[in-house]
Amino acid sequence: MIKTSGLCYQYLGEQPIYFPDFSCSPREKLLITGPSGSGKTTLLHLLAGLRLPASGDIFIREKSLRAMKPSQTDRFRGRNIGLVFQQMHFVSSLTVQENILLQQYMAGLPQDKSRADSLLASLGLLHKKQQKIRQLSQGEQQRIAIARALINKPAVVLADEPTSSLDDLNSSRVLGLLEQMAAGENAALIVVTHDQRVKDFIPNHIAL
Amino acid sequence: MNLLQLSTKSLWSKPAGTGVSLLLLSLGVAIISLLFLLTRQLEEKFQKNISGIDMVVGAKGSPLQLILSAVFQIDNPTGNISLQEAGKLKRNRLVAQAIPLAYGDSYQGYRLVGTEPSYPKLYNATLASGSLWNSAYEVVLGSQVAGATGLKVGDSFYSAHGLVQGAMDHDEHPFTVAGILAQSNSVLDGLILTGLESIWAVHEHGKAEAPAQEANHSAEESAGGHTAEDREITAMLIKFRGPMGMVMLPRQINERSNMQAAVPAVEINRLFSLLGVGMDLLKTIAYAIIIIAGFSFFLALYNSLRERKYELALMRSMGASGTKIFSLLLLEGILLSITGYVAGIIIGHLGLLLLSNFTSSSFGYEFEFLRLTKEEVILAAGVLATGMLSAAIPAIKAMRTPVSETLSGSK
Numbered sequence: 001m002i003k004t005s006g007l008c009y010q011y012l013g014e015q016p017i018y019f020p021d022f023s024c025s026p027r028e029k030l031l032i033t034g035p036s037g038s039g040k041t042t043l044l045h046l047l048a049g050l051r052l053p054a055s056g057d058i059f060i061r062e063k064s065l066r067a068m069k070p071s072q073t074d075r076f077r078g079r080n081i082g083l084v085f086q087q088m089h090f091v092s093s094l095t096v097q098e099n100i101l102l103q104q105y106m107a108g109l110p111q112d113k114s115r116a117d118s119l120l121a122s123l124g125l126l127h128k129k130q131q132k133i134r135q136l137s138q139g140e141q142q143r144i145a146i147a148r149a150l151i152n153k154p155a156v157v158l159a160d161e162p163t164s165s166l167d168d169l170n171s172s173r174v175l176g177l178l179e180q181m182a183a184g185e186n187a188a189l190i191v192v193t194h195d196q197r198v199k200d201f202i203p204n205h206i207a208l
Numbered sequence: 209m210n211l212l213q214l215s216t217k218s219l220w221s222k223p224a225g226t227g228v229s230l231l232l233l234s235l236g237v238a239i240i241s242l243l244f245l246l247t248r249q250l251e252e253k254f255q256k257n258i259s260g261i262d263m264v265v266g267a268k269g270s271p272l273q274l275i276l277s278a279v280f281q282i283d284n285p286t287g288n289i290s291l292q293e294a295g296k297l298k299r300n301r302l303v304a305q306a307i308p309l310a311y312g313d314s315y316q317g318y319r320l321v322g323t324e325p326s327y328p329k330l331y332n333a334t335l336a337s338g339s340l341w342n343s344a345y346e347v348v349l350g351s352q353v354a355g356a357t358g359l360k361v362g363d364s365f366y367s368a369h370g371l372v373q374g375a376m377d378h379d380e381h382p383f384t385v386a387g388i389l390a391q392s393n394s395v396l397d398g399l400i401l402t403g404l405e406s407i408w409a410v411h412e413h414g415k416a417e418a419p420a421q422e423a424n425h426s427a428e429e430s431a432g433g434h435t436a437e438d439r440e441i442t443a444m445l446i447k448f449r450g451p452m453g454m455v456m457l458p459r460q461i462n463e464r465s466n467m468q469a470a471v472p473a474v475e476i477n478r479l480f481s482l483l484g485v486g487m488d489l490l491k492t493i494a495y496a497i498i499i500i501a502g503f504s505f506f507l508a509l510y511n512s513l514r515e516r517k518y519e520l521a522l523m524r525s526m527g528a529s530g531t532k533i534f535s536l537l538l539l540e541g542i543l544l545s546i547t548g549y550v551a552g553i554i555i556g557h558l559g560l561l562l563l564s565n566f567t568s569s570s571f572g573y574e575f576e577f578l579r580l581t582k583e584e585v586i587l588a589a590g591v592l593a594t595g596m597l598s599a600a601i602p603a604i605k606a607m608r609t610p611v612s613e614t615l616s617g618s619k
Contacts, residue, residue: 025333041616045612045615045616048525050525050611050612050615051612069533070530071529074524074527074528074529074530075527075529076527077525077526078526078528079527081526083526085519085615087617089518089521089522089615090519090521090522091214091217091218091519091522091523092221092519093217093220093221094209094214094217098209101209102209102214102523102526103526103527104209105209105210105528106523106526106528106532107526107527108527111209112592157355160616185541
């Protein structure tokens with residue numbers, strides 16, 4: 001469960017950006033769209049606690065992000081928020097499996113290899129777990145990112161342009177998996193994108 | 209997965225960036241460790257060999273040369289002195305012990321030294337097999353000589369005239385091995401001992417056939433064929449009865465006789481202060497190399513941040529605190545310095561092993577290459593500090609990587 005109230009962010013020397021209030025329950029999906037520069041990524045980073053809002057607050061599992069100290073925010077994010085980025089961000093020196101376990105280690109949770117394996121299996125990538133990230137295709141990398149986002153059973157999965165670098169086939173495959181697995185793990189799913197293809201998957205829609 | 213594995217894998221995935229710095233660091237450490245080992249073990253060896261010898265009397269010349277040849281058996285003799293004149297010292301009431309030495313011949317590069325049983329006793333040497341020499345042409349081998357030549361009790365050999373291998377042989381009368389000394393870690397290990405009379409006898413025979421000898425060879429041969437009053441020795445090791453001897457005798461001998469007296473402790477100090485300048489210079493260079501290695505660590509880590517900032521921001525987004533990122537980078541610096549230190553110590557000790565093989569074949573001197581000196585342990589702390597210092601600034605920068613801006617690609 002994630003809920004926002006009166007969120008506002010202001011870049012130095014620019015007009016403040018006001019965001020509409022919304023909430024998203026477990027197994028629910030929410031699509032946030034808008035043209036470039038409308039603050040989509042900014043909103044996503046606010047939701048993830050990567051930036052602090054000028055005013056307003058975000059509640060995840062009834063906890064206020066505003067009330068937390070920076071180090072608490074880091075740990076809370078690691079345990080309760082799964083992030084999928086537009087660019088494929090991985091630790092290149094690690095294998096597929098290690099990259100997924102890294103999310104557990106960094107969040108201060110015990111590392112569960114069998115859970116990582118079962119997530120990889122449901123994404124159809126178990127046979128690649130010992131490979132280096134570089135050896136995987138873009139579509140495969142994005143599926144690994146989904147496994148990583150879900151490994152800690154987060155309350156909410158935040159996906160920033162998860163499909164923009166993928167072709168139609170991979171795009172629908174990744175979206176399908178993202179949707180299906182977030183629901184399977186009881187997580188709320190918020191996708192931020194300007195990609196029109198996503199609208200067919202997520203009817204619940206906020207435009208910035 | 210933990211911080212240690214993470215930093216190891218990260219370092220391992222980019223060996224080119226850190227390889228040069230590692231090479232530099234291990235080179236610096238190797239030089240310093242070799243110098244520490246050398247000075248320490250040389251000093252110990254020298255101290256051990258001069259214990260019990262307060263003064264050395266020999267022919268006029270360089271006092272250092274006299275000490276090096278008579279006490280350490282690593283230089284040429286300064287010349288000969290009359291046994292009669294040196295013998296008077298023995299009866300001096302300030303002298304507790306006087307050991308005559310006659311040398312200048314060798315076998316396979318190992319020196320043949322004519323002396324008295326008091327010489328091996330000076331170093332508390334014990335026999336591993338056989339007995340001490342009883343008559344002329346009987347010898348006792350040092351442990352290293354026995355090991356290198358393979359000679360056993362009862363075997364015989366011909367000595368060579370001069371101190372270098374392949375010099376002209378004295379082939380009239382062979383020497384017979386009467387005994388072999390146990391290892392004493394002193395100069396004795398590389399010597400062949402015999403009675404003074406053997407040396408005199410060899411040169412009595414040799415005199416008739418080979419009257420002309422090379423200049424640097426000590427001139428025991430002039431003793432040949434003459435009466436006991438004309439017999440000569442090369443040097444005499446003196447131990448005083450009390451401190452009065454040190455005050456009186458060296459001056460007396462140097463001023464009033466045609467012999468020279470040298471004090472080992474003084475000459476060795478002089479030698480080390482001369483060597484010290486070179487050692488200090490080398491050490492300074494090695495420390496400079498280590499500092500340069502530190503700088504190059506710093507540059508390698510700092511430059512790697514540009515490509516790693518996404519990974520580091522990613523780790524932050526996964527819940528890692530800034531402190532954890534700082535520790536990760538610092539750990540990389542620590543790992544690098546430990547690796548460089550260990551590699552350097554191994555190289556330094558292997559270097560000493562090579563050097564030891566060389567010195568043992570040319571001087572009969574060996575070094576223990578497995579021992580770790582106290583200075584090397586202190587060096588470890590220094591190297592570790594260098595690694596941590598050079599990683600600190602990149603680590604702080606990494607800790608401050610703006611997560612949101614980096615992930616969205618705006619910075």
